[in-house]
Amino acid sequence: MTQDADVDLFVIGGGVNGAGIARDAAGRGLSVLLCEQGDLASATSSASSKLIHGGLRYLEYLQFRFVRDALIEREILLAAAPHIVWPLRFILPWEKELRPRWMIALGLFLYDRLAPRRRLAGSDWLDLRQRPEGTPLTARLATGFSYSDCAVDDARLVVLNALDARERGAQIETRTRFISAAREDGLWRIGLMSAEGTERTLTARALVNAGGPWASTLMSAISGASAGKALRLVRGGHIVTPKLYEGDHAYILQNPDGRVVFVLPFAQHFSLIGTTEIPFEGNPAEAAISDGEIAYLLGAVSRYFRKPPAPEDIVHSFSGVRPLYDDKAASASAASREFILDLHQPPGEAPLLSVLGGKITTYRRLAEAAIDGLASHLAPPRPEPWTAAAPLPGGDMEDGDFDLFLHRLQESRPWLPAKLALRLARAYGTLVVKILRGARGLSDLGEDFGCGLTRAEIDYLMDKEWASTAEDVLWRRSKLGLVLSPVEAARVQAYMVERAGAQTQEPHSAEPEPPPRD
Known part of the structure; x- marks a missing residue:
């Protein structure tokens, strides 16, 4: 026994x-x-493309069961965590030199029907010359398609x-x-x-x-x-730029090599562009995006956008190593x-x-x-x-309705600035009461370290969410590392060290850690 x-x-x-x-x-x-x-x-898990999706492009490889399973999970996660998983409308501009129109239409037809859709709209054909989604695109792009998937705060x-x-x-x-x-x-x-x-x-x-x-x-x-x-290790690189267009939609851009690049709304003020797929060897902790990958992503965007970003517009970059099962596929893109x-x-x-x-x-x-x-x-x-x-923590909202939850949060706390209310609601859902409990104004949340990051929020993250460094708070629990200055980030780290010491917790280095994989 x-x-x-x-x-x-x-x-x-x-x-x-x-x-x-x-x-x-x-x-x-x-x-x-x-x-x-x-x-x-x-x-x-913090270096993904921030998507919950079925994987439209895998239909080309006839992976119907895989796509169906992912689409089912998309619905489950959207219901379980409506604060950190939310609908995202994709715009797919059509170029006749690449995939034929019938192929895209057939793929989207299947994508809409392989699994039940309860919360997401189906696909549609677009006249980009008559729609605001076509405004940031080059004039040659007259038509396209739209479909639904979901965004996620992966970390x-x-x-x-x-x-x-x-x-x-x-x-x-x-x-x-x-x-x-x-x-x-x-x-x-x-x-x-x-x-x-x-x-x-x-x-x-x-x-x-x-x-x-x-x-x-x-x-x-x-x-x-x-x-x-x-395992087959594949490095995926991403870049972040100031927001390239107005609206909460995303773009999926076809490339001549058969791959696609996403342009996604990110952290309220930015666009996330990715991803590459490069075979990787070595220590995954040292993975970093290369100059060639950056050029590839910028080149993809420049094919489609009237005012594409330049290298100097990149405010952040990251690269993650995906551990794929080695099914001996001919390329990383085709690997299951x-x-x-x-x-x-x-x-x-x-x-x-x-x-x-x-x-x-x-x-x-x-x-x-x-x-x-x-x-x-x-x-x-x-x-x-x-x-x-079962809902994930913070996801137990009435009817899974995030907009209703946000409205009631703002209604009950009119002193909370709208942008801060949105960020807190997205990050914590119903758990936000643990940060705001007892507060009757912003001053009750303690020192503001920048962009609405208060002492009350940091205390919660340290006490309840295992955060022990500024990097944990600024680059994983939030994305405020994109907007805080180095001085503000250093102050966050100093406060966390001071607080940990005062509580006789395990000591940590007082030196602020750099952003991950920049």
């Missing part, structure tokens, strides 16, 4: 897949510990899953490095190291490797683990975004589940499948899947 373990499930990796798995498992009554070597969503999606996991009993340990794991007496014996260098061991009945682009590297620290299935759950369990031994591939849209489905796959070994007290109908 297997002896008692410290936890039922140990999860390596604080990205969206790891956090989603921890949440699902904790909600089924399992004891869970998740460790992350840095901050939550500090790598791939906050991770944090909200971790929050829900903790509320359901999971332990979430950031700044904690996984050192080793070995099977012993039917359990996993796992070594960990804190940021200060303190080592400890614990036991678990099952181990999940959700290390993202580090998943293959981690296998070398897991005794007795086979190499398993292979489907996830693979690789289970390794010799007879009588504790199971190891490695997560390969996937995309942010299907993380919930991946997590559900992971716990279903481990259920026979772990025997969760509540075995049935549950996350499809």
